[in-house]
Amino acid sequence: MSEVVDVLVIGGGPVGAALALSLKGEALSVTVLEARTSPSNDPRVLALSHGSRLYLEKIGADIDPATPITKIHVSQKGGFGRTILTAEESGVPALGYVARYADVHRAIASRLDSQTCISGAVAAEIDLDGEYGTVDFDHEGTRRRIAARLIVMADGGKLVGHVKGITQHVREYGQWAITGQVKTEKPHCNTAYERFTPDGPLALLPSGDGFSLVWTASPEEAKAILSLERGAFLEKLQNHFGERLGQFVDCGTLSGFPLVLRYSTPFVSSHLALVGNAAQTLHPVSGQGLNLGLRDAAMLSREILESDSIGSEKMLSNYRKAREIDRGSGIRFTDSLIRLFSNEIPPLRAGRGIGLAALDCLPPARKWFSRSMMFGFKTRSIL
Ligand SMILES: Cc1cc2nc3c(=O)[nH]c(=O)nc-3n(C[C@H](O)[C@H](O)[C@H](O)COP(=O)(O)OP(=O)(O)OC[C@H]3O[C@@H](n4cnc5c(N)ncnc54)[C@H](O)[C@@H]3O)c2cc1C
Structure with a gap:
């Protein structure tokens, strides 16, 4: 038998690396294979929830620089109703933090x-049939196991x-996210804006001395926007977002990301657990993807440390139970937001306005909503 480790993580992105860091210093052998x-x-640019920031601090990762979000303003273009969530109301120093x-x-x-x-280690084959799981990977021109x-x-x-045995479900949204830094006449005052439009949501996240933009549009429209000259781009953004922040005065380099919902079932199998985007890749609306992934990492590390048999059916079943409500709610919540707010039937637009206005009038509902966004839906604390 080749080398046997307790935990082998494929992918050292933020979620895989956070899992490995959560296990650091324990009497376990942990290896991460990272292709880059x-x-x-x-x-x-990512909006990390307050809960994620606390978890990262707990495992020794201090995110710097990061701009706090103390207020979130949610509205819909061409319709009434808006709601405002604040850190003060939720009793936290910030609802989230924006970082690259x-x-x-x-x-x-x-x-x-x-x-x-x-x-530089690229996993190629996974075999789950034996006494242990095995991974074949390529590293420095050699195939290893x-x-x-x-x-x-x-x-x-x-x-x-x-x-084998894992199905990936895919829903193409027919949308791209255009991202980049923009500057406005008025300062951000640590407020994030989420504006729903018929073409998809547009978010402005406070970031440094400007905003980080996440603008969703159809692939054709996104390509056209990405090819605009700076002045024409700022004018188009102005028309799309409105005057709330005065004039858009500058922008940095823009990038485009195709958007898709992809989730795997089951997300555990013999000797195998999925975390982060491997388990669920979400639309960036409401900035949930990495936050959900970090909760996967936190819960899985806890199950690993509490288990007397790593990789056993019991340990994996505990991880599945610990994650299924939060994960399912996160998938349904982001997917429903896109469907609900992309539909321009007049009664629906009015219904959305009533929903936003009602949330604005109900402090307990707002507080519950903010806390679910920060710490997850019906989940054990990750701290
Ligand atoms: C435009 C946009 C905005 C977003 N905004 C937010 C936000 O505001 N808040 C939020 O919470 N989330 C946001 N997300 C989602 C967030 O980016 C992802 O959820 C997060 O990056 C997932 O992290 P991960 O570690 O699971 O996967 P990844 O970031 O994809 O990392 C995977 C890693 O695995 C490595 N890898 C891949 N294949 C192999 C292989 N065969 N062998 C070895 N290594 C391999 C890769 O090199 C990479 O390092 C956004 C996403 C987009 C597209």
């Missing part, structure tokens, strides 16, 4: 040594389709 050879330069993917990833992954995290009591897929979902 250099740090990530992914341009996306690359900075979040560096803060976590830099705490892993090169023996734990093998960079590692056996593990537990294999954790944290590869973002690329390999899941090749694993």
